[in-house]
Amino acid sequence: RGSVLATIPAPTLALIRYEQGRLEEAASINAKYMDSCRRVAPIEGLYAAYQVAARIARLDGHAARARHLLDEGESIGAARGWRRVEVAMLLDKTRFCLRDGRAMEAAACGQRIEALAARAKDRFTLEHVDFNQAACLARAWCDLAEGRHERAADALATLGESALGAGKRLEQ
Secondary structure, rough: OHHHHHOOOOHHHHHHHOOOOHHHHHHHHHHHHHHHHHHHHOOOHHHHHHHHHHHHHHHOOOOHHHHHHHHHHHHHHHHHHHHHHHHHHHHHHHHHHHHHHHHHHHHHHHHHHHHHHHHHOOOOOOHHHHHHHHHHHHHHHHHHHHHHHHHHHHHHHHHHHHHHHHOOOOOO
């Protein structure tokens, strides 16, 4: 279903439609290309397809389906050695777990992100920085959910410092 060449931009288009609030279009694009995305999509396409599918499933009230999609995306990422996909899926799982009141499972997802960050060979690589930022965000979410506001603020301040250090800032 759908050509290989059309599969490459499809997850990005689905993500754009999702962000625009055009959920039916996003779901339709994803449904048409999901099978080929599993087989041939590049890293960004694979995690975009799974994130959009899981988020739409969750919005439709299918929490178990959303969790299954994130697990599947994470498994594919792990099988291919695509840690970036694993981290993206784990970050969404953290969010979903917290929304469902499963704080221990959310914390476990955050710890898995931290473990993936620790496995990055060079601490100056983009992968290491991105994974540490994801781990920091997961930690802050968990702290907020558990009422540890000062710890969350510290984690978010660390994220802000990291962004500024990388030249990511808003100019006025």
